[in-house]
Amino acid sequence: MHKQLLSTYLNTTPAWLVDERSQRILSLIRKAGGEARFVGGCVRDALLGATSEDLDICTEVKPATVIKLLENRGIKVIPTGLAHGTVTAVIDGQHFEITTLREDVKTDGRHATVRYTDDWQKDAARRDFTFNALSVDASGYLYDYFTGIEDLKSGLVRFIGEPESRIKEDYLRILRYFRFLARYSSSDLHQASLQACGALKTGLESLSRERVTKEIIGLLCAESPMLALRLMNETQVWEFLFDKPPALSNLQRLLELQLEKPDPILRLGCLIADEQRSPQEVLSTLRLSKAQINRLADLWDFKKLSSAQRETTELIYRLGRGRYLDQVTLLLASQEEPDVKLLSSIEFAQNWEIPEFPVTGQDLLDKEMVAGPEIRIKLQELEQYWIDEGFRPTKEMLLQRH
Structure with a gap:
């Protein structure tokens, strides 16, 4: 001692x-x-x-x-x-x-x-x-x-005593090992500890979703999680949890975008969003909040941006600032050569004051339009016209088209 x-x-x-x-x-x-x-x-x-x-x-x-x-x-x-x-x-x-x-x-x-x-x-x-x-x-x-x-x-993350014995006491220590690697490791590895995590990964089945979620989110909050994630991939620990290897190249490009602070949900989406499988299928391993699940489900649609035939302003308006920024960021991370137009749209989306559609259903009722589905259809028509005209028409101008 x-x-x-x-x-x-x-x-x-x-x-x-x-x-x-x-x-x-x-x-x-x-x-x-x-x-x-x-x-x-x-x-x-x-x-x-x-x-x-x-x-x-x-x-x-x-x-x-x-x-x-x-x-x-x-x-x-x-x-x-x-x-x-x-x-x-x-x-x-x-x-x-x-x-x-x-x-x-x-x-x-x-x-x-x-x-x-x-x-x-x-x-x-x-x-x-x-x-x-x-x-x-x-x-x-x-x-x-x-x-x-x-x-x-x-920067050496090392189990006390025999690694396999320590892990068998509590299989959560496998995920704690990788979380501590993400936070503290200088790339100097204790091979026996790493190998034991890979060899005993099936023990993760015994853990509650809450405990797994806490460790995964904690790992993804680290400034530089790539080493830990690469080793989780090599030992197939990540694949054991999510049934598919992590999209590491996408995450590496995401990190290179130099976002202000670590965003664990955005990083998780970057690693697992896959159009071949539903969010529910992939996320069954974790216990996330409803807001986190909804955000990840929205991230699944990020590739649709590349084929969208709409102006950037309309996309931001329709999706909302947060959803647009999430999806455009993941789209950029999926590209080997980032689209310059998409890159510039991030700053624009962060600063653009999103306008509010000035006409309501009550306005149309006040114009003696009969209540019913026609109100909704007319509002949609007016809103699309307003968007196509660059959000410039005023409430009075739109109601004149009624």
């Missing part, structure tokens, strides 16, 4: 460590005869110079005692995962997830039976990757049981 002051690696102490609320919790546990450390993501991200929203604390003190200690000091406690030894403390809006040290007794690929321990290394050993087993105590000492610091510096 390697122990060193965190300040050895950082110029500035992380805000979460010196925060009065953090020290308050750590002090309470220490005064009760226990030790408490920050663990996992917040430690890892601090070493990378990033901030973390999730503050996780581990201690050898049992959950019932932790609850009593906190409540006696007026701290709100939520029993978020008592079956796994976890409670959440809330101080001035900040959440701290506090978990008692554990070791696995039995695992089935989805759930684990655990028992409490006072052995910090045993608790660290049940985590997935070496850099996720790092911990920091109240005095700022960093504990590294599995060369996590070295791996983090070199």
